[in-house]
Amino acid sequence: MTAILSPLSPAEVNARLSAGKAVLVDIREADEFARSHVAGALSRPLSQWEQAHLAVKPGGDVIFTCRSGARTHGACDRLAARIEGTAYVLGGGLDGWAKAGLPLEVNRKAPMEIMRQVQIAAGLLVLVGVVMGFAVAPGWFGLSAFVGAGLTFAGVSGFCGMARLLMLAPWNRARVA
Secondary structure, three states, X not given: OOOOXXXXXXXXXXXXXXXXXXXXXXXXXXXXXXXXXXXXXXXOOHHHHHHOOOOOOOOOEEEEEOOOOHHHHHOHHHHXXXXXXXXXXXXXXXXXXXXXXXXXXXXXXXXXXXXXXXXXXXXXXXXHHHHHHHHOOHHHHHXXXXXXXXXXXHHHHOOOHHHHHHHOOHHHOOOOO
16 A cells, blocks of 8 residues: 655645744755755655654654655655654655745755766766767777666666766765864
């Protein structure tokens, strides 16, 4: 049986948060949360959900969010299982929140999300492989094939070597104060 998270509009969520009657739980990964989030939201990444500790006042509503709402919808069983009573979801996620003109805390100095970095790097490598394959030598097509094989392996296994390498890049390392 699939659990249901009752949707709330961004305006309804904002009203409940402003009244102190709810807690917003952001299930995106820490790098995504660092880049932008709703003020006061709790960061509880879905990848660490079973270890997450929710501090919710008795009688308070729990509202989940992600970027667009798709991740929250896909994990509604896992999310709702940890909440007593009705759980809610921010309709449209942070994208819907921003479209409604509600404020986000944005840190432009935080690194871009790792998966976006992977998409950019993989896309550029495939493009370089194709262009060089036509312009220089057919052997360059192997670069595109290698990247495609790596992405396929990442999708099947859940291990992305390119993401691991990018996490070691200087711009993705935590800065020491």
